[in-house]
Amino acid sequence: MAFLQDPTIVVEWLRQLFLGWGLSPSLASLLLYVVGALALATGPLLWVIFLIWFERKAVARIQDRLGPNRVGPYGLLQPFADVLKLLTKEDIIPAKADKVLYWMAPILSLAGVLLLWPAIPLGKGIGGNVNVAVLYLVAVGTLSTFAILIAGWSANNKYALLGAFRTVAQMISYEVPIVLALLVPVLLARSMNLQDIVAAQDVWFVVAAPLAALIFFIASIAEVGRTPFDLLEAESEIIAGFHIEYSGMKFAMFFAGEFLHAFTTGVLGAVLFFGGWRGPGAEAYPLLGLFYLWLKAFLLYFVIVWIRGSFPRVRIDHLLDFTWKFLTPLALVVLMVTALLDKALAAAGPWARALGLLVANGLIWLVVQRWLRGVEKRLEPPMVAQPGQYPVARYTPPEPQAAEGD
Amino acid sequence: MVTTFVFVLTAAVMLVAALIAVLKDNLVHAAMGLVVTLFGTAVLFVLLESYFLAVAQVVIYVGAIAILIVFSIMLTRRVGAHWGRQTNATWPWALLTAGVLTVLFALMVRGWDPDAVLPAAAGVPEDITARLGAALVDPNGYVVPFEVASVLLLAALIGAVYVAWGGRKAEKETQG
Amino acid sequence: MVPLSWYLIVAALLFGIGVYGVLARKNAVAILIGLELMFNAVLVNVLAFWRYLQPTGTAGLVFAVVIFAVAAAEVAVGLALFIAVYRRFGSSDVDDINLLKW
Amino acid sequence: MDPTWVFIGVFFVLAPLLAAAPIVIGHYLGPHKPNPIKNDVYECGLKTVGDAWVRFKVQYYLFALVFLIFDVELVFLYPWAVAYDMLPTFAVLEGLLFMIMLLAALIYAWKREALDWYD
Numbered sequence: 001m002a003f004l005q006d007p008t009i010v011v012e013w014l015r016q017l018f019l020g021w022g023l024s025p026s027l028a029s030l031l032l033y034v035v036g037a038l039a040l041a042t043g044p045l046l047w048v049i050f051l052i053w054f055e056r057k058a059v060a061r062i063q064d065r066l067g068p069n070r071v072g073p074y075g076l077l078q079p080f081a082d083v084l085k086l087l088t089k090e091d092i093i094p095a096k097a098d099k100v101l102y103w104m105a106p107i108l109s110l111a112g113v114l115l116l117w118p119a120i121p122l123g124k125g126i127g128g129n130v131n132v133a134v135l136y137l138v139a140v141g142t143l144s145t146f147a148i149l150i151a152g153w154s155a156n157n158k159y160a161l162l163g164a165f166r167t168v169a170q171m172i173s174y175e176v177p178i179v180l181a182l183l184v185p186v187l188l189a190r191s192m193n194l195q196d197i198v199a200a201q202d203v204w205f206v207v208a209a210p211l212a213a214l215i216f217f218i219a220s221i222a223e224v225g226r227t228p229f230d231l232l233e234a235e236s237e238i239i240a241g242f243h244i245e246y247s248g249m250k251f252a253m254f255f256a257g258e259f260l261h262a263f264t265t266g267v268l269g270a271v272l273f274f275g276g277w278r279g280p281g282a283e284a285y286p287l288l289g290l291f292y293l294w295l296k297a298f299l300l301y302f303v304i305v306w307i308r309g310s311f312p313r314v315r316i317d318h319l320l321d322f323t324w325k326f327l328t329p330l331a332l333v334v335l336m337v338t339a340l341l342d343k344a345l346a347a348a349g350p351w352a353r354a355l356g357l358l359v360a361n362g363l364i365w366l367v368v369q370r371w372l373r374g375v376e377k378r379l380e381p382p383m384v385a386q387p388g389q390y391p392v393a394r395y396t397p398p399e400p401q402a403a404e405g406d
Numbered sequence: 407m408v409t410t411f412v413f414v415l416t417a418a419v420m421l422v423a424a425l426i427a428v429l430k431d432n433l434v435h436a437a438m439g440l441v442v443t444l445f446g447t448a449v450l451f452v453l454l455e456s457y458f459l460a461v462a463q464v465v466i467y468v469g470a471i472a473i474l475i476v477f478s479i480m481l482t483r484r485v486g487a488h489w490g491r492q493t494n495a496t497w498p499w500a501l502l503t504a505g506v507l508t509v510l511f512a513l514m515v516r517g518w519d520p521d522a523v524l525p526a527a528a529g530v531p532e533d534i535t536a537r538l539g540a541a542l543v544d545p546n547g548y549v550v551p552f553e554v555a556s557v558l559l560l561a562a563l564i565g566a567v568y569v570a571w572g573g574r575k576a577e578k579e580t581q582g
Numbered sequence: 583m584v585p586l587s588w589y590l591i592v593a594a595l596l597f598g599i600g601v602y603g604v605l606a607r608k609n610a611v612a613i614l615i616g617l618e619l620m621f622n623a624v625l626v627n628v629l630a631f632w633r634y635l636q637p638t639g640t641a642g643l644v645f646a647v648v649i650f651a652v653a654a655a656e657v658a659v660g661l662a663l664f665i666a667v668y669r670r671f672g673s674s675d676v677d678d679i680n681l682l683k684w
Numbered sequence: 685m686d687p688t689w690v691f692i693g694v695f696f697v698l699a700p701l702l703a704a705a706p707i708v709i710g711h712y713l714g715p716h717k718p719n720p721i722k723n724d725v726y727e728c729g730l731k732t733v734g735d736a737w738v739r740f741k742v743q744y745y746l747f748a749l750v751f752l753i754f755d756v757e758l759v760f761l762y763p764w765a766v767a768y769d770m771l772p773t774f775a776v777l778e779g780l781l782f783m784i785m786l787l788a789a790l791i792y793a794w795k796r797e798a799l800d801w802y803d
Contacts, residue, residue, distance in 0.1 A: 026407075026408070033690060034694055034698065037691065037699075040695070042702070087710045087713050087714070088714055088715075089710065091716075093718075093723070094724070103707070106703075107700050111699040111700040111703045114699040115699050118695045130457075131457055131535070132458050132460075132535065135458070135461040135759070135762055136461050138461075142465065142468050146441065153480060165480070165741075166744075168477075168748075169747045169748070172470075172751040183758065186762060190766060248714060249707045249709070252710075253703060253706065320747070320799065321799070321800075324750075324793075328754075329787070329790060336780055339768075409583060409584060412693070413588065421592070421595055424595075424596055427616075427619060428612075428616055433611065443619060447622045450629075453584070458643075459625075459643060463625070466654060470751060471653065474657060475611060475657070477745055478661050478745065481741070491608070494677070499605070501602060503605060504598045504605065505598065507597070508597070511594035516587060518586060529637060534643070535762075536766045536767040536770060537640050538644065538763040539764045539766050539767030540767040540770045542647070543767075543771060543778040548644045552760070553778070555647075555760065559756060559757055560789045561655070562655035562658045562659050566661070569666045570745060647760065651760070654753065654755075658753060661745070665745055669742070
């Protein structure tokens, strides 16, 4: 029972065990860190195997298919079969590839996602307690960007390189609204430590900053490169993007990284905007907090899968316009309004503050909606239904443009 | 003890990577060397307990500056083409200058250890990031560098966009 | 704790390597890489001095932050020039850009 | 040394190793029968067309450039947000002025069509 109230006693027990082996205290601490890091890293890695099954099944049901259902009950063992298959595939390395970089890219890709985990608070007193955690998340995210650039480069294939350029352009473009949206919870909690941010959420930040939450969520999906923002590796249209020359386990690592990143996005959304591990009884029983965090993260992850199953892809010019001309200015305005209003409402209680910010967010959204209507009117001629006819969307082919060469 | 070990390891890796960055003919490898050096600098910052600047170093240098550099290298050459020599004919003079400079610097800083009354023992305060933030907008502190930095970056953006990109129309005209 | 002079010597070596890169390289981007190494050496110096001489103040940190801004501006403009030159001359070697030599 | 950062250091060593393990295992479990055609560059099942040359497109560079400027400015804003409780109203306005500069940069790039994608 003591364990349920304070899981850290396991750490103490292990430390005593290591000391009992005759290790020096500092060496015992180091060994503890290694054990902790292994536990924290293997957990998500094994969880990915389930995620792959879940996503395939969920998307299949959305699309009115059955999904994996042959291997094991409900096809649960399918991912294991896939792993076995991938493990025994031939590891092809293109003849002219840059060998070192070619090996490094998939490792970096997965490690970049795993490295997000030590910053995440998993419960009261357990998990990450990094003083600059929010920026740490952004910093680690750059590793994935580099992985893609290296992957595209090292294979010595022009299409892979082109795919990598486009993917990186997309990723860095969407990083701007993410960094802006992350500033809002930091501002509300006055701390970059995620543990403090969770502690500050007496009222979930999604109430005080719904627009920032939405921007973070959308931009994160794009950052991970999921549908509807996955046109650079659209499996059904082009063969693949930057990882075209990868096969076997290396290829699988890119995908494992993507799936884990999607789930981690859910975790981060839960921590930043949905109260993290907080919930009834989570203070007394930290493991319950872990369960709450997992539940919230899984719901958010399900929304990501749902979006994947429901939305068509966007075009690349729309994709980049969307972040630079919509999300970024919107995030800037939200940040400014939040900063001003938060100072004005400094004396008010947490609920009054949150509701004031909520109202402000609503007003911003109304203005944005009106503005979007205006833009829509300018772009599209109004569709008028003829009597006896259903309105049909008109397709006007784009004006032919002169081919451009450089 | 651990700190010393990590410091020596990081410094060694950093310097080797820096050498790769300036010696390799393959510029992509050189850029990777630069990235490792930048990362090593971030590790040194962690050892110096300025955590905010360590992550800022990774976000700005590795995440943005290095990406820009790698982009520029990859955009301006043929995939798989031979790199060729990347050094000047006058490289021995460069080596001499750099060597003399380094030796002079090293000789200069050799004895700089204010060991007896080290203020370092006071340690870094917990809220150093907040203090930095307050100092950056404090009228009696560093508000001028802060605002000048924003103007500088705005000017840099305008200048860079202006130089690199003539706008869609101009672009079409020049290329016919 | 590691002595202050170790940091300074590492920074000096880094700076020297950067100087060599700037002077000996042909390609404009490679020269910028050397410049970045020099900037980093300066950053290490600034933060080492901050940590050892005035860890409770913020002067060193502000200095470092301003260096970040300057480095970013320098890279942005430098690479823009490089891109413009490359598009004009089709070459990225500074040795080839010698119109003013005549 | 903050123990959290020691832990992160250990993690930085272990995470790449863990990510590399399956790849290395797969490398040795799988068959090895390389041949020139298999190891050739894959381009839609056809032979490589022409010189492997990616057309130079200044757009990529422009996005990276605007991103760089934004990134640096935003990193400046984080300490400002953390220090929010210590700030008088004047200092808050300083921060807003900073953001307005950022907005100006965005509007300039927008008007210059540096943010447009075209093929």
